[in-house]
Amino acid sequence: MKLRLFCIIAGVTILLGSCKPFQYLTIDLAMPEKEPLSPAVQSLTLINRAVDRRFTDDPADSVQLRFFTAQFDLDSTIYDITSADTLMQTLGLLLFESGRYDIVIPEERFLMKDSLNLYAGMMDWKEVYTVTREFDTDALFSLDFYKTGVDADFSRESFINPEDGSVAHLYHADMKIGYIAQFRLYYPGNKEDIRSYFLTDTLYWYDSGWNITELFRRFPYVKKGLTEAGIDAALSLAEKIAPVWKPSKRAYFAGGSRVLRRTGSMVHDHDWETARGIWLEAAGKKNSASLRSRYEFNIALSYEMQGNLDEAIRWGLKSYETMFRPVTYRYLEILKARKSLLYPRDEKD
Template sequence: MMKIYALCAVALVCCLASCSSVQTLTFDQLCPATVSFPEQVKNIAVVNNMPSTPEAKRTLLTLGEMNGNGKKSAEMLASALADSKYFNQVMICDSALNTTGLSGRRALTQEEVTQLAGELDADIIFSLDQVKIQTERDEIFYPGLPGSWSVIKAKVTPVLSLYLPERERPMNIIAKTDSLQWDASMAPSDRQMQEEAASFSAYMLTHMLVPYWKHAERIYYAGGCVEMRDAAVCVNENDWQGAHDLWQSLFEQTKSKKLKIKSAFNLALASEMQGDLLQAEKWLKEVEKRVTAGSDEDVIRKFYAEQLAERMKQFPHLNTQMSRFGNNF
């Protein structure tokens, strides 16, 4: 939903200011994980502590509640964490630890954690306790369509416990619920559903455990004078210092109020792209002093101010999490 919101907001702002040569910029932004680990946590082990499940159907989909496949889910999570290259080593124990036959979660004992950590040479144990899948059929109505659209929805909830050998209880238990959707005529079988849930769970949990990249959108002014157009060429070539210098010179020399607003706004973006978020905030305040409330420029400023505030809120957590790499990101 956040991705859709961001794209819609960019489209709205561009429509509002189409006459001002507003351009959209897309880039990869590193985002912090939900959980932070000390730098000394370098080797991790993912273990399959999920309840055993009967053989999944290959041709039919069962509506209602089912458990994910523990072996497949643990493998997918370990693979995703290894691909992130955040930890030095990612080990896996995909043999089922939960042999009780019970469907609920089972906590690991400190003795089990200590033994697993020793055998797998791990600083911390990631115990995948459950991947719950809730499927249902639904009818979706869209304005303008003569009928409804039949879909299959699946709510997927992975549960992961984090254990340190020296502690008796988990240091953290994380869970997240999100949904998948298919056209009813193309619904997966139970076996395929478990595989989809395993991949989706790994995706959700990895974003909670390690910093991750996401596509981000920004907008900037690219027209109105020669300097603006030249700076836009620099942006296209990823030369942010060159663009910054052109916008700085324009801001200092122009007597046009609109060009001062646009160059100050662009200087905020250049500062952000060069990693100086505090300076970006200062330039946005320069814009705020000059814009007319409710104008197109004010709408654009507020939109960017929200994006920048969210990134500034995340930055301390990201700095802490990336300190093991010398904050080289």
């Protein structure tokens, strides 16, 4: 009898555990930009007015040899074309991938490469008009200043073994690369608002080892560090003016009826229009409160995934009123917080 009761309990436990009322979907959500541009600016041409005759594109080995010749103890300003162009290319990719902008990076993007230009002044509006019309973009984004400095340091510590008097050396290498960059945004639709973006930071690398050859074999090359500086500057600026996509999870009901099981694959395929049509039809039929609230919950999710937060909240409230569930309550809190984040003015009004 005890064995039979145990089997029944175990079977019910397994059955309940395998029939979760809802599942989770991983999605990417856009976090709003910190310093948004005008909604009228949908496309940008990126040009480089910082690169002039001082900039070179020396091979990585040549740059490294210069530092090794100085015993890796050198503090130097380096004007590197690769670093400057990596900044432009990475920025263009980040802005485009954000879904906010269309980007054009002209082949002839180094407008000052044949001159000596210590600091680029304001562009003439006639030149701005010419470039934006040529590439059919709303605004011009110009890198007007870019400078990188490399501070490399090498040191050695000696240790004496008291037992046999042997000496061992521990080698230390560190490298700091600082960058300063300035961009200006020229939007012909608003000449009074020429936005300027000043970026500066320092990247740092350190390593140590008992074998000097192995130490510098794994230590980053100076040229690679300069390239990473350009990438870091691009990331810093993109976070200011473009949405940042972050992973998040959303619950949805995938069981309890044939309709919910059938539409599960549509959820994973993000076919929200088709799935919502099926859920709307099912919700309009005579169902239990439990089942109808599940359809309403999924309908709310479909509206959120398509950017309609007002409808998502409306259907979320319907589901909540039809039948209370903690997951519905939490989802409504998420929707309200997201609306407040994306549309703060609406919340104030």
